[in-house]
Amino acid sequence: MNKQQTNLPSKQDIPEDWFKPIGKNREKAEDVVRPSLSYWQDAWRRLLKNKLAMGGLVFLVLLALMAIFGPLLTPHSPTAQNLPNQNQAPSMNHYFGTDNLGRDVFTRTWYGARISLFVGLAAALIDFFIGIIYGGVAGYKGGRTDSVMMRIVEILYGLPYLLVVILLLVVMGPSLTTIIVALTVTGWIGMARIVRGQVMQIKNYEFVAASQSFGAKTSRIIKKNLLPNTMGPIIVQMTLTVPTAIFAEAFLSFLGLGIQAPHASWGVMANDALSTIISGHWWRLFFPALFISLTMFAFNVLGDGLQDALDPKLRK
Amino acid sequence: MAKYIVKRFFIMIITVLLIATLTFFLMHSIPGSPFNQERGTSEAVQANLEAFYGLDQPLYVQYAMYIKSIITFDFGPSIKNPNQTVNDLLSRGFPISFELGIITILTALVSGVTLGIIAALRHNGFIDYLAMTFAVLGISIPNFVLATLVIQQFAVNWGILPAATWSSPAHMVLPTLALATGPMAIIARLTRSSMLEVLTQDYIKMAKAKGLTPFRIIIKHALKNAMMPVVTILGTLIAGILTGTFVIEKIFAIPGMGKYFVDSINNRDYPVIMGTTVFYSSILVFMLFLVDIAYSLLDPRIKLNAKGGE
Numbered sequence: 255m256n257k258q259q260t261n262l263p264s265k266q267d268i269p270e271d272w273f274k275p276i277g278k279n280r281e282k283a284e285d286v287v288r289p290s291l292s293y294w295q296d297a298w299r300r301l302l303k304n305k306l307a308m309g310g311l312v313f314l315v316l317l318a319l320m321a322i323f324g325p326l327l328t329p330h331s332p333t334a335q336n337l338p339n340q341n342q343a344p345s346m347n348h349y350f351g352t353d354n355l356g357r358d359v360f361t362r363t364w365y366g367a368r369i370s371l372f373v374g375l376a377a378a379l380i381d382f383f384i385g386i387i388y389g390g391v392a393g394y395k396g397g398r399t400d401s402v403m404m405r406i407v408e409i410l411y412g413l414p415y416l417l418v419v420i421l422l423l424v425v426m427g428p429s430l431t432t433i434i435v436a437l438t439v440t441g442w443i444g445m446a447r448i449v450r451g452q453v454m455q456i457k458n459y460e461f462v463a464a465s466q467s468f469g470a471k472t473s474r475i476i477k478k479n480l481l482p483n484t485m486g487p488i489i490v491q492m493t494l495t496v497p498t499a500i501f502a503e504a505f506l507s508f509l510g511l512g513i514q515a516p517h518a519s520w521g522v523m524a525n526d527a528l529s530t531i532i533s534g535h536w537w538r539l540f541f542p543a544l545f546i547s548l549t550m551f552a553f554n555v556l557g558d559g560l561q562d563a564l565d566p567k568l569r570k
Numbered sequence: 571m572a573k574y575i576v577k578r579f580f581i582m583i584i585t586v587l588l589i590a591t592l593t594f595f596l597m598h599s600i601p602g603s604p605f606n607q608e609r610g611t612s613e614a615v616q617a618n619l620e621a622f623y624g625l626d627q628p629l630y631v632q633y634a635m636y637i638k639s640i641i642t643f644d645f646g647p648s649i650k651n652p653n654q655t656v657n658d659l660l661s662r663g664f665p666i667s668f669e670l671g672i673i674t675i676l677t678a679l680v681s682g683v684t685l686g687i688i689a690a691l692r693h694n695g696f697i698d699y700l701a702m703t704f705a706v707l708g709i710s711i712p713n714f715v716l717a718t719l720v721i722q723q724f725a726v727n728w729g730i731l732p733a734a735t736w737s738s739p740a741h742m743v744l745p746t747l748a749l750a751t752g753p754m755a756i757i758a759r760l761t762r763s764s765m766l767e768v769l770t771q772d773y774i775k776m777a778k779a780k781g782l783t784p785f786r787i788i789i790k791h792a793l794k795n796a797m798m799p800v801v802t803i804l805g806t807l808i809a810g811i812l813t814g815t816f817v818i819e820k821i822f823a824i825p826g827m828g829k830y831f832v833d834s835i836n837n838r839d840y841p842v843i844m845g846t847t848v849f850y851s852s853i854l855v856f857m858l859f860l861v862d863i864a865y866s867l868l869d870p871r872i873k874l875n876a877k878g879g880e
Contacts, residue, residue: 414850414854421593422596504712511835543719
């Protein structure tokens with residue numbers, strides 16, 4: 255306190271011209287001097303500060319790059335069998351070793367990444383579209399439409415989703431398409447509920463009433479007024495859908511109901527490698543298990559980070 | 571209240587019927603009959619077999635028979651093992667799966683809530699970060715990966731716990747550990763965040779001002795309110811644990827219901843598939859029903875009305 259005071263210039267040191275009146279300027283009085291941040295810029299700025307979430311994001315970008323280019327880094331095919339070469343430990347030739355059919359685990363891991371990321375993103379996107387349409391209409395219309403639509407959701411919500419997925423897989427035969435269809439049959443419900451809740455809250459705000467009084471159509475109000483303001487929770491929900499879908503794919507492949515041989519998916523690789531617990535070929539289980547866990551971890555921390563960043567109430 | 575329970579009860583019945591119908595029509599749209607694999611059977615034998623299981627009847631008759639079998643809870647004999655009825659399989663497998671499920675839920679609840687409370691009390695401290703890192707890891711590692719990891723470490727490398735089957739308490743440790751970690755992590759995170767919120771409220775300050783011991787404040791005052799979010803997701807967690815038992819029972823060779831379910835799917839054993847599916851979903855839907863009722867009883871702020879919604 256004292257120190258500060260002594261550092262201040264004394265009265266005589268201050269030049270006279272510092273005290274010139276600047277006068278009134280009515281035009282400039284309303285100007286915003288500092289650059290204004292849009293909602294998205296602000297969210298991005300706060301996400302950048304979250305080290306764990308950024309770590310997750312960086313990992314996912316790297317994983318996506320490896321899923322695209324990783325198989326090009328080795329001369330080995332992900333499906334070609336090479337029996338004399340079976341169960342090789344990791345080496346300079348086979349970075350992650352080989353499996354019991356002599357296939358290169360490194361190449362197969364990146365093919366597995368393609369499948370996992372594809373399943374996760376496809377499921378999240380389909381959930382997104384069905385969820386916002388269903389939830390948006392239910393929330394906006396309200397009344398009888400809403401209660402009928404929500405009764406349907408309530409009944410569907412009670413369906414044990416993995417059980418439904420397993421039944422569909424049995425009927426439609428295991429394939430990538432089936433898995434995605436099966437995952438989205440009940441997957442959109444969570445999204446629909448979130449969108450409905452948000453829309454019900456926002457539709458009572460004045461700017462929506464203003465839009466209505468200008469004669470905007472329902473579809474326009476939903477598209478232009480309601481959805482942009484519900485984007486935060488929707489994005490968070492999507493980020494958290496992806497690891498659920500990735501887990502489900504791995505789980506189903508592990509049970510033998512998912513992607514079929516010779517295609518590689520992390521769940522298939524882990525299932526094939528179960529016997530290695532006794533034989534000691536640890537790399538065959540380790541790498542797919544590591545990447546399933548890391549990917550789910552990355553999506554989970556990114557989702558947590560986005561939840562904080564996109565919530566304007568948590569702004570510091 | 572009574573009105574609400576009745577409404578929820580009807581939704582429960584409709585859900586179970588929907589699942590049962592869905593299962594029925596899905597199963598019958600699969601090409602091929604369960605007898606196709608048995609070579610060397612003559613046409614006459616084939617026809618006799620189908621007649622015995624009612625597969626030669628028109629679809630609506632089969633459907634009626636099926637609904638009747640659900641109501642009377644008699645799913646008939648299995649197709650793969652004709653000397654066993656579906657009820658036999660269920661009564662043999664269910665107690666084991668039930669035991670696994672209950673132990674898992676209790677473990678997850680007790681350890682998850684404890685971890686959450688400790689993390690909340692040491693907010694932003696070292697223990698908090700440790701507990702929450704552990705929790706995110708627990709959510710991220712799939713149960714089948716964890717199962718193989720614990721078998722590798724505890725059973726193969728150290729040889730201190732048995733790796734498979736279900737007979738003594740020692741056999742239960744590893745499957746429970748593998749199955750409970752995920753739900754425990756979710757419960758710990760939820761407990762922590764709701765505990766942090768509750769601890770800032772005035773009535774907690776009031777309790778402190780009265781000079782109550784911290785232990786008493788946490789257990790008697792804070793925990794009661796902090797548990798509400800945990801109760802809401804309990805239904806979803808139970809569903810996850812239930813399906814988790816399929817893969818855990820497979821890995822640990824536990825002769826529970828999940829094993830029969832997976833086997834019956836691979837064998838196209840219609841009566842077993844339908845029986846287990848309906849049984850599983852009834853349990854699950856009933857659990858969700860109980861959780862909903864419990865939630866409405868626990869939180870006096872929720873005014874129940876038959877209309878639902880906002």
